[in-house]
Structure formats: C-alpha cells, structure tokens
Amino acid sequence: MKDSKKTLEFKFERDIPASPSEVFAAWLSAKIPGTPWHLADKHSLDPKVDGLFYWTVKGKSIYGRFTEIESGRLIRHTWVSPNTLGLESTVTLTFEKKGDGTRMTLLHSDLPDHELALGHEKGWLYFLDLFPAQFR
DSSP: OOOOOOEEEEEEEEEESSOHHHHHHHHTOTTSTTSHHHHOSEEEEOOSTTOEEEEEETTEEEEEEEEEEETTTEEEEEEBOGGGTTOOEEEEEEEEEETTEEEEEEEEEEEESSGGGGHHHHHHHHHHHHGGGGGO
C-alpha cells in the first residue's frame, strides 16, 4: 500500500566557478561560509556512509546520517530538525561539471507538508546565496 502522506520538496541549483571536486570538498568543510556546518554553534561531522552529523544553531539541533557519498559527485543524507517535526527527510547534493565550473544541485525531499517545513526553503537559500561567493 502506498503512503498517502503529502510531502514537500525544494530544489536549488547554483553554478560555481570551481571544479566538482573542489565544490564537493568545500561543502563538507565547517571552515567554509555558506555551509550548514560553518554557521553552527557546535557541530560533529563524519562525512562517510553511515557517518553521522549533528549541529546546533541558536539552540536548535539538526542531525542526520550520510547514506551515499561519491567523492566529487554526490552527497545524500537524512535530515531531522524541529522544522521537520522530528521526521526524517532527505537532502541530496549533486556536483556536475558545467563548462569551466560546477552545477551544484541541492534537493531536499520528504519534508512534511507543514508550515514549519516551509522554512527550509528560506534556510537553504541563505546558505546557497553565501556558498558560491567563496569561489570568486
């Protein structure tokens, strides 16, 4: 039987003037502005399959588990936060060569169809407006 719960998803694309491997590595660095880890008051990050991440910002905790990583190409992990109502959602990032740079795509799916989950759009836009500037 198919689950009939309605979910939300947000998709964002950014063209970044760096190679896919550079963009991939930067996304996983807490030292780079525009990554979720950089903003954290405290964080733990273990970017490998079945590795966990946890970060807090302004007293809110976000955590998840990396489910798929292909160096320079793909990062997929679960995502749980107060705005997912404690439910697990999925974040998928892809890094594809485009001209001399990279098209980075972020897809956040399986979000509950709830007003709080809509805040993820604003949150990801905040990060994705800062992140590409690190390569200029």
